[in-house]
Amino acid sequence: MSAVCVFTNNAQKNISGNVVFTETKRGLQIKINISGISPGKHGFHIHEYGDLSEGCGSLCSHYNPNGSAHGGRNSKERHLGDLGNVIANDKGVVDMTIYDRDLSIKGKYSILGRSVVVHEREDDLGLGGLDKDGNIIDKVVREESLKTGNAGKRIACGVIGYKKN
Numbered sequence: 518m519s520a521v522c523v524f525t526n527n528a529q530k531n532i533s534g535n536v537v538f539t540e541t542k543r544g545l546q547i548k549i550n551i552s553g554i555s556p557g558k559h560g561f562h563i564h565e566y567g568d569l570s571e572g573c574g575s576l577c578s579h580y581n582p583n584g585s586a587h588g589g590r591n592s593k594e595r596h597l598g599d600l601g602n603v604i605a606n607d608k609g610v611v612d613m614t615i616y617d618r619d620l621s622i623k624g625k626y627s628i629l630g631r632s633v634v635v636h637e638r639e640d641d642l643g644l645g646g647l648d649k650d651g652n653i654i655d656k657v658v659r660e661e662s663l664k665t666g667n668a669g670k671r672i673a674c675g676v677i678g679y680k681k682n
């Protein structure tokens with residue numbers, strides 16, 4: 518069984534793409550294809566709702582069923598929806614496959630009916646506003662890092678549904 522998210526709400530006309538989710542022995546396989554975004558890293562998350570009534574904004578926050586702080590995909594503490602960054606090549610294309618051990622299509626941490634959001638900027642993975650010794654150097658950046666990763670605007674989003682065979 519697979520699920521799919523097609524990016525239907527995009528900040529620019531040339532942005533397009535989709536994400537295909539498949540349950541495998543390695544966990545949830547997440548195949549990401551995006552084109553038309555700027556080269557480099559972009560925050561990439563599962564957001565809580567599948568509500569596009571006010572565009573990407575009404576998808577609300579990162580999927581966070583355990584009330585955790587924001588992090589990265591491999592952080593000890595993270596929102597379950599925190600999938601780190603996607604990396605676009607110099608042509609603005611993302612072609613990546615990642616795996617996640619916690620999320621699933623059905624079951625306790627089901628992603629069905631939720632959404633995927635691609636952000637304008639790099640997600641700092643919950644490490645923003647700190648110096649290299651872990652001291653807080655910017656309170657505002659630090660606070661936002663623990664909520665959103667400072668990834669900025671939502672440049673593409675869509676709702677996750679069952680994929681046809």
Ligand code: CU
Nearest residue numbers: 561562634636
């Ligand atoms: Cu997000």
Ligand code: ZN
Nearest residue numbers: 579587596599
């Ligand atoms: Zn998060």
